[in-house]
Amino acid sequence: MKNLFKRTAAAAAAAVMAMSLAGCNNAGTSSTASDNYGGTGSGDIAGTTSGNGGKLVIGGIGPITGGAAIYGTNVKNGMQLAIDEINAAGGVNGMTLEMNFQDDEHDPEKSVTAYNNLKDKDMKLLIGTVTSGPCEAVSKEATKDNMFMITPSGSSVNAITSGDNCFRMCFNDPQQGKLEADFIAEKLSSKTKVGIIFDSSDSYSTGIKDGFKEEAAAKGLEVVVEEGFTSDSNKDFSAQIQKMVDNNIDVLFLPIYYTETALILQQAENKLDVPVVGGDGLDGLIGVLKDKVALADGVYALTPYSATASDEKSVKFTEAYKAKFPDADDPIQFAADAYDCVYAVKAAIEKADIKDANISSSELCDKLKAAMTQIEYAGVTGDSKWSADGEVTKNPRVMQIKVTDGKGSLVDL
Amino acid sequence: MSFISNLLNGISLGSIYALIALGYTMVYGIAKMLNFAHGDIIMVGGYAAFITMAATWCPLWLAMLITVAVCTVLGVVIEKVAYRPLRSAPPLAVLITAIGVSYLLQNIALLTQSANPRTFTSIAAGAPPFLQVFEGKGAVFFADNPYADEGLKPILTISMETFLAIAVSVIIMVALILFINKTKAGKAMLACSEDRGAAQLMGINVNGTISLTFAIGSALAAVAAVLMCSAYPQISPYTGSMPGIKAFVAAVFGGIGSIPGAMIGGVLLGVIEILAKFYISSQLSDAIVFLVLIVVLIVRPTGIMGKKINEKV
Numbered sequence: 001m002k003n004l005f006k007r008t009a010a011a012a013a014a015a016v017m018a019m020s021l022a023g024c025n026n027a028g029t030s031s032t033a034s035d036n037y038g039g040t041g042s043g044d045i046a047g048t049t050s051g052n053g054g055k056l057v058i059g060g061i062g063p064i065t066g067g068a069a070i071y072g073t074n075v076k077n078g079m080q081l082a083i084d085e086i087n088a089a090g091g092v093n094g095m096t097l098e099m100n101f102q103d104d105e106h107d108p109e110k111s112v113t114a115y116n117n118l119k120d121k122d123m124k125l126l127i128g129t130v131t132s133g134p135c136e137a138v139s140k141e142a143t144k145d146n147m148f149m150i151t152p153s154g155s156s157v158n159a160i161t162s163g164d165n166c167f168r169m170c171f172n173d174p175q176q177g178k179l180e181a182d183f184i185a186e187k188l189s190s191k192t193k194v195g196i197i198f199d200s201s202d203s204y205s206t207g208i209k210d211g212f213k214e215e216a217a218a219k220g221l222e223v224v225v226e227e228g229f230t231s232d233s234n235k236d237f238s239a240q241i242q243k244m245v246d247n248n249i250d251v252l253f254l255p256i257y258y259t260e261t262a263l264i265l266q267q268a269e270n271k272l273d274v275p276v277v278g279g280d281g282l283d284g285l286i287g288v289l290k291d292k293v294a295l296a297d298g299v300y301a302l303t304p305y306s307a308t309a310s311d312e313k314s315v316k317f318t319e320a321y322k323a324k325f326p327d328a329d330d331p332i333q334f335a336a337d338a339y340d341c342v343y344a345v346k347a348a349i350e351k352a353d354i355k356d357a358n359i360s361s362s363e364l365c366d367k368l369k370a371a372m373t374q375i376e377y378a379g380v381t382g383d384s385k386w387s388a389d390g391e392v393t394k395n396p397r398v399m400q401i402k403v404t405d406g407k408g409s410l411v412d413l
Numbered sequence: 414m415s416f417i418s419n420l421l422n423g424i425s426l427g428s429i430y431a432l433i434a435l436g437y438t439m440v441y442g443i444a445k446m447l448n449f450a451h452g453d454i455i456m457v458g459g460y461a462a463f464i465t466m467a468a469t470w471c472p473l474w475l476a477m478l479i480t481v482a483v484c485t486v487l488g489v490v491i492e493k494v495a496y497r498p499l500r501s502a503p504p505l506a507v508l509i510t511a512i513g514v515s516y517l518l519q520n521i522a523l524l525t526q527s528a529n530p531r532t533f534t535s536i537a538a539g540a541p542p543f544l545q546v547f548e549g550k551g552a553v554f555f556a557d558n559p560y561a562d563e564g565l566k567p568i569l570t571i572s573m574e575t576f577l578a579i580a581v582s583v584i585i586m587v588a589l590i591l592f593i594n595k596t597k598a599g600k601a602m603l604a605c606s607e608d609r610g611a612a613q614l615m616g617i618n619v620n621g622t623i624s625l626t627f628a629i630g631s632a633l634a635a636v637a638a639v640l641m642c643s644a645y646p647q648i649s650p651y652t653g654s655m656p657g658i659k660a661f662v663a664a665v666f667g668g669i670g671s672i673p674g675a676m677i678g679g680v681l682l683g684v685i686e687i688l689a690k691f692y693i694s695s696q697l698s699d700a701i702v703f704l705v706l707i708v709v710l711i712v713r714p715t716g717i718m719g720k721k722i723n724e725k726v
Contacts, residue, residue, distance in 0.1 A: 065528075233698060240695055
């Protein structure tokens with residue numbers, strides 16, 4: 001009996017080991033596969049036709065493990081897709097682009113380490129970082145080094161305020177809140193009693209909420225209930241929902257991620273029947289709700305991109321992404337932001353007429369930051385222009401989730 | 414009515430904490446170690462249920478059975494591989510190992526299931542609410558809203574998930590108390606928790622008893638996983654970590670090592686959390702929960718049901 005027990009335990013342990021190794025293997029091969037794709041597919045073309053400019057290393061930093069891994073993975077894939085496309089088409093001004101993406105696990109300290117690591121690996125410019133907190137830490141370092149950076153998705157105000165080397169592809173948080181208050185006031189004009197549930201442990205959520213409240217007051221909206229939650233208690237929303245019911249709100253504003261939004265919608269079923277307006281992260285709602293997607297019918301989201309959007313640019317990007325990463329989940333807006341970042345940088349490089357990849361990163365930064373304010377780039381996430389403070393100007397895009405025959409998609413209003 | 418509604422929501426949340434806390438408290442009582450991987454066993458159970466329930470060949474009862482089996486085997490294997498070799502090591506080493514196991518499980522889940530949260534299909538999906546109360550019409554059990562045509566909405570609804578969470582936890586707690594006090598294996602557990610050395614001298618297989626404890630604790634984790642994922646229908650590699658910590662708090666609250674204590678601690682924790690959220694501040698609810706814990710521990714250092722240990726000189 002004892003022997004049998006020992007043997008089973010050993011076998012199980014071996015199985016666990018094999019499982020974890022298999023996991024590693026999977027990750028290993030898939031990344032080499034994409035590296036190979038980038039390396040051989042494009043490197044050769046660049047090498048034979050126009051590779052005189054050398055290799056320009058673009059750094060990327062974001063969480064590809066940990067709780068925020070989905071954002072980093074999307075950014076990494078979006079960058080990879082754009083860079084491979086550009087290289088396959090002959091590179092930029094004779095230079096081949098090369099990506100070096102480092103994991104920061106959504107941790108500011110690890111992010112700075114990754115940044116220093118990338119500098120040693122000859123990074124010339126940075127696309128990143130993906131999340132706001134780490135972005136604030138890294139941007140300070142990048143300003144000291146005069147390293148050009150553009151964050152696809154770091155939306156807190158302070159993520160790019162350290163210097164004129166920092167740019168942003170998405171709206172900042174208060175800007176987003178303001179746009180959403182404008183939307184409710186103008187398009188849902190009969191709905192004046194607003195309830196808010198926000199994540200008080202998250203600067204993204206708090207930032208949007210503050211911007212929203214300021215604009216709401218100016219536009220005659222009344223915020224009747226303002227309830228928070230923290231990342232430590234983000235499963236049970238029954239108390240918050242009960243308060244919304246008791247206060248008879250007209251519209252529910254959720255400046256939070258789709259993970260919690262999905263739970264709120266499920267817990268509010270049959271209890272709270274009001275329109276829901278959410279932030280830019282809600283495009284993940286359809287994917288996460290799957291067969292309960294009917295709950296998300298009618299939800300408004302301020303989002304620049306969705307995998308189900310039917311406009312030409314979005315469709316083209318989504319198809320290219322799915323073809324390149326067939327095993328990955330559908331892309332979310334972070335992938336589109338990252339993809340646009342690479343092309344915006346390409347446009348700036350062309351504008352500044354940089355031809356030699358051996359340029360120092362500081363000199364490159366000076367040229368790029370001048371060029372960034374001159375370019376206009378029509379991307380997947382909209383027609384973008386940048387001001388000298390690094391903020392982007394583009395049309396806000398409010399989409400609504402429509403569910404037909406059990407399938408959800410985001411459609412333009 | 415919103416008070417009753419909040420109270421029931423709190424009891425439902427608390428029942429889930431209680432189920433998890435039972436696993437913590439049993440392992441602590443008998444092996445004298447904090448199994449911080451317990452929350453992640455719940456996560457594995459959640460995924461096991463998620464995957465088997467999605468498979469068309471697998472009926473619900475079999476899915477539940479597989480989930481319980483997966484968690485039980487996992488718990489026993491973890492004990493055998495990671496904790497048993499450290500039986501005589503200082504408690505700190507075991508604690509660190511437990512944290513290591515917790516991260517190992519999380520990262521395996523991350524690699525194999527991705528960080529994307531999945532929506533769980535409740536085991537009571539499609540079932541009518543357990544109870545609906547209508548103004549002036551009385552209560553309706555186990556039925557869809559009969560007054561929907563008149564546009565009447567219930568003023569109080571208890572979902573099937575809430576009912577199941579409460580009912581199942583009560584049944585399990587009673588069964589567990591009977592098992593420990595009435596069966597030989599249960600008495601062996603009691604003996605081990607009182608004095609491991611003496612139990613061994615009396616011919617009790619201590620290692621086997623500890624394995625059994627882990628098996629039962631992990632099977633409870635599987636049940637908690639299914640109930641939790643049904644009530645809060647989402648699963649991700651980090652699903653287990655926060656409820657795990659809250660349940661640990663509940664176990665300490667009720668008196669770690671005590672089975673009724675874990676139950677009472679869990680339910681109280683859930684009720685305080687929801688009521689604090691509703692009546693005081695939704696942002697401060699955790700602070701209030703832990704404040705209550707501190708006060709309780711100052712007044713009763715061994716927790717609500719904890720035994721007073723008199724040190725003999």
